[in-house]
Amino acid sequence: MEHQHSHASKNQSKKSKNNNMPGKLITMIQLILSAAFLIILWNSGMLPGLYLALLGGGLFLLFAVTFCLQYVKNKSKYLGMVISILVSIVLAIGIVYFLRVQKTMEEVGGATYKTDNMIVVVKASDPAESILDAGNYRFGYQTATDQKNNQMMMDDVEKVVGRELNLTEYGTVTDLANALLSGQVEAAIYNEAFNGIIEESIEGYTDQIKILYQYGIETPIEQEETNVEEPFNVYISGIDVSGPITTNSRSDVNIIMTVNPNTKKILLTTTPRDYYVTIPGISGEQRDKLTHAGIYGVDASMATLENLYGIDISYYARVNFTSLITIVDALGGVDVNSEYAFSAGGYDFKQGINSLDGKAALAFSRERYSFQSGDNQRGKNQEAVLTAILQKAMSPAILTSANQVLAEVSSCVQTNMTQDEMAKFINMQLSDGASWTIESAAVSGTGDSQACYSSGAQLLYVMWPDEAIVGDLSRRMNQVLEGN
Structure with a gap:
């Protein structure tokens, strides 16, 4: 028992x-x-x-x-x-x-190439439904710029249709567009980024044509090694399309963000889209609008601004009009300071602080006709929106929604800053938690009508740079970089 x-x-x-x-x-x-x-x-x-x-x-x-x-x-x-x-x-x-944050940072950062979207267009009323239907058409192309991409596109089209094309040369892309609309040629081959230039000369052009075929050409972009713990410049480019962010397009927003991580100071410098400048490696001694530099790639825009201000730009960030709405909404809205009271896009903005969602922020950023200084004030308003975005994005509270923000903006933001560089910057900000001082400035100039390299003999509105103001801002950038 x-x-x-x-x-x-x-x-x-x-x-x-x-x-x-x-x-x-x-x-x-x-x-x-x-x-x-x-x-x-x-x-x-x-x-x-x-x-x-x-x-x-x-x-x-x-x-x-x-x-x-x-x-x-x-x-x-x-x-x-x-x-x-x-x-x-x-x-x-x-x-x-x-893991999602890391994946999204990889998708957003480390951009090492640009994309030229080459297209074949016909008139909107043309019966052709595919490039194969246009094999016997008379094709036109322009020879003023972009010859390498044009040749690659023509070779690709010949390979697809299986025959040699009947080709006619035109001096500029505007001449080519007029030839298409007048019936001199039945199809036109060019870089889609030139549509904006054509629209400046032929109102409603894009409504009169349809894209029959497109071919993306990727080109590597060289990048210098930089330490984000040292002062640096970032070029922020706002492109004028809502499509794939890698595609070359005119740059309507051109802001240089000068960052000094040691003194926690940021200087935002806006350069008007119509600034009449040379594009290094592209236009030679001939001048063009700054916005047109974006057609040749973000690296061409960076080189143009480096040449203008005598500085080095290490990084770039490209956003499109869709991006701004997405970024602001992902951040839960931003508080933007307006110098003036005005109305635009169905919104009424008061002088002082305005709490804006994405669509309101876009309307605020794009308006220029309400102001006597036009594009100059629009540039200041864009700086105000960017300042509000930076202040919200750098606050400790953003960490709780960082993954959501990154996930939502990954498809509409592109930067050459690598994941490791972004991580170092975040680490540095978390280490000291200090607030940043953000200042803004803009250059100006004198309006005129001149021929531009990218558009041929057609006279377009341009702005001659005010060399004294450009020199002053160049010195201010260097002072921020040097910690003064």
Whole structure:
């Protein structure tokens, strides 16, 4: 009898020990998830070492508590299991969150190429439905610019239709467009980025044509190695299309962001889209509008501004009109300071602080006819919106919605800043948490009508640079970079 009681007691003890196994297994899963979470954060480079140490210590303490509770013989072990399960769920969500952030940063950053979208267009009323229907057409092309891409496109079209094209040359893209509309040629080959230039000469041109065929040509962009912990310049380009962000297009917003991470100072410098400048490596001594430089790629715009101000620009960020709406809405709206009270796009803006959603911010940024200084004031308003975006994006509160913001803007923002460089910048900001001083400035000039390199003999509105103001702003940029 005594032997049976002893045997039963041993079985009960074993059963009790076995009953603790699920709890111990759960806490081990918690430990594995904790280690995985810390490794992902370490590899991301976004969190400062102190943050990681504190987080690691906290996670180890949680594990120690939940694991020790599994050896307690009362109901506390169940509390330990519940805590362990909750911690594991939070860790799993955190791992997924940071993996998504890293993936999105990879998609947004590290851009190393530009895309020229070459097209074949016919009149909107043309019966052809595909490029194969146009094999026997008379094709026109322009020879003033973009000859390399034109040749690549013509070779591709000949390969697709399986025959040599009947070709006619035209001096400028505007001459080519007029030839198409007048029936001199039945199809035209050119870079889609030139549509904006054609519209300046032929009102409603894009409504009179249809795209029959398109072919994307990717070209690498050279990049200099830069340390984001040292002062640098960023070129912010607002392109005039709503399509793929990699596609070359006119740049209607041209802002240089001079950043000094040591003094926490940012200078935003706006250059009007109509500034009459040379495009290095493209136009020679002939001048063109700054906005047209974007047709040849973001690197051409950067080289133009570097030449104008005598500076080096390390990074660029390209956004389109769709981007602004997406970014502002992803941030939960922004507070923008307006110099004037005005109405635009169905919105009424007051003098002072305006709380704007994406569509309102876009209307605020695009308006110029309400102001006597026109495009100059529009540039200042764009700086005001960018300042509001930067202030919101650099606040600690943004960390709670960083993944959502990055996910929503990944398809409409492009930058050559790599994921590692972005992570270093975030790490640096989290380390000191200091607020930034953001100043803005804009150059101006004198309006005129002149021929432009990209559009031929057609006279277009341009703005001759005010060399004195350009020189002053160049000095201000260098002062920010030098920490003065």
